[in-house]
Amino acid sequence: MKKSGQSPKRRQILDAAVKVFAKNGFYNSKVLDIAKEADVANGTVYLYFPSKDDILISIFEEQMGELIEYIKREIQKESGSLNKLRKLVSMQMHLIETNSDLTELLLVELRQSKKFLQSNATDMMSKYIDMIGNILKEGIAEGVIDKSVDVTIVGTMLFSAVEGLATRWILEGASYSLDRAADTVIKVFLNGIKEKTEGGDN
Amino acid sequence: MKKSGQSPKRRQILDAAVKVFAKNGFYNSKVLDIAKEADVANGTVYLYFPSKDDILISIFEEQMGELIEYIKREIQKESGSLNKLRKLVSMQMHLIETNSDLTELLLVELRQSKKFLQSNATDMMSKYIDMIGNILKEGIAEGVIDKSVDVTIVGTMLFSAVEGLATRWILEGASYSLDRAADTVIKVFLNGIKEKTEGGDN
Numbered sequence: 001m002k003k004s005g006q007s008p009k010r011r012q013i014l015d016a017a018v019k020v021f022a023k024n025g026f027y028n029s030k031v032l033d034i035a036k037e038a039d040v041a042n043g044t045v046y047l048y049f050p051s052k053d054d055i056l057i058s059i060f061e062e063q064m065g066e067l068i069e070y071i072k073r074e075i076q077k078e079s080g081s082l083n084k085l086r087k088l089v090s091m092q093m094h095l096i097e098t099n100s101d102l103t104e105l106l107l108v109e110l111r112q113s114k115k116f117l118q119s120n121a122t123d124m125m126s127k128y129i130d131m132i133g134n135i136l137k138e139g140i141a142e143g144v145i146d147k148s149v150d151v152t153i154v155g156t157m158l159f160s161a162v163e164g165l166a167t168r169w170i171l172e173g174a175s176y177s178l179d180r181a182a183d184t185v186i187k188v189f190l191n192g193i194k195e196k197t198e199g200g201d202n
Numbered sequence: 203m204k205k206s207g208q209s210p211k212r213r214q215i216l217d218a219a220v221k222v223f224a225k226n227g228f229y230n231s232k233v234l235d236i237a238k239e240a241d242v243a244n245g246t247v248y249l250y251f252p253s254k255d256d257i258l259i260s261i262f263e264e265q266m267g268e269l270i271e272y273i274k275r276e277i278q279k280e281s282g283s284l285n286k287l288r289k290l291v292s293m294q295m296h297l298i299e300t301n302s303d304l305t306e307l308l309l310v311e312l313r314q315s316k317k318f319l320q321s322n323a324t325d326m327m328s329k330y331i332d333m334i335g336n337i338l339k340e341g342i343a344e345g346v347i348d349k350s351v352d353v354t355i356v357g358t359m360l361f362s363a364v365e366g367l368a369t370r371w372i373l374e375g376a377s378y379s380l381d382r383a384a385d386t387v388i389k390v391f392l393n394g395i396k397e398k399t400e401g402g403d404n
Binding site (some may be wrong): 022149150152153154156157159160161163165166167176180181184185187188189190191192193 | 232294351352353355356358359361362363365366367369370378386387389390391392393394395
């Protein structure tokens with residue numbers, strides 16, 4: 001299914017599903033609940049999605065796809081790789097905080113779908129990590145990031161750190177501020193990977 | 203159920219379950235398969251564990267509990283917080299690499315158990331993060347770690363970075379070396395959080 005040219009009804013169903021899954025959890029949600037929330041007939045849902053798992057996977061692929069495009073566009077407005085990394089982390093944390101229904105769905109519910117783990121949705125994660133990797137490469141070319149940095153490993157670390165902070169934030173009921181977490185992530189990573197101009201150990 | 207005084211049969215069942223879950227996946231494994239692998243009668247398994255979910259949760263709690271105790275003991279042999287952090291990360295990565303059946307079970311299968319997510323097993327994750335937090339506090343007291351570091355946030359970041367690298371390593375079929383990943387994690391984090399003695403920006 002293509003993202004472009006999607007019908008408003010399809011979008012309506014996906015938006016309703018995000019709400020229903022977040023409220024009842026993926027396993028306890030019924031297609032009927034989604035149809036009700038979307039204000040369409042039960043059969044209409046099946047016109048667009050063969051199963052509940054397919055709804056979940058579509059949410060992931062499309063929302064993540066849109067998110068990546070949005071973040072990419074915003075990041076291009078920043079000058080220099082370090083500013084791009086700062087923007088990336090703060091945008092990501094902010095989006096998590098302001099879309100907590102969707103975040104809970106993606107971080108907690110989605111991992112329980114066997115079909116998801118076998119789908120190509122994990123490619124999306126790789127795309128996100130590649131996006132971070134490309135900024136790191138830029139930084140190496142600019143001379144502001146240590147050239148010995150392994151961009152795949154550091155990209156995975158950065159992605160995972162943000163994901164882990166978001167998951168804990170959701171599971172523990174927002175026991176810390178994600179804005180403060182974003183500041184810490186940025187500070188630790190930028191200090192951790194920057195090119196040392198004044199020498200020093202390690 | 204207490205870890206201490208556990209019967210050899212109980213341990214036999216848990217060890218067999220790790221193998222069976224890793225081979226067939228949690229959902230496709232049957233208690234009967236576990237009984238066979240452990241060379242005990244089907245009913246014997248139920249004497250110790252009410253359900254398959256309980257086996258999985260016991261594996262997590264006990265293995266993680268033992269792992270944390272083991273890592274704690276080893277870490278105490280190191281002098282200074284920075285050496286302790288180095289040891290922690292390299293031990294963790296090494297354990298992941300040498301126990302890939304167990305790691306796959308914990309990182310991929312376990313998250314699919316609703317009962318797990320609702321159990322107190324996530325407390326274990328907090329304990330692990332607290333252990334990292336305590337080393338960070340030591341480092342602040344020693345004057346080698348920046349005192350503005352938020353130990354909960356950095357502890358979560360470090361835990362998540364290692365977890366994320368391990369998950370990707372498993373899902374992508376070991377496309378990078380975990381030893382190299384450990385070196386990168388150590389380098390980035392230690393540079394990222396160390397107390398600056400020579401001043402500088404950021």
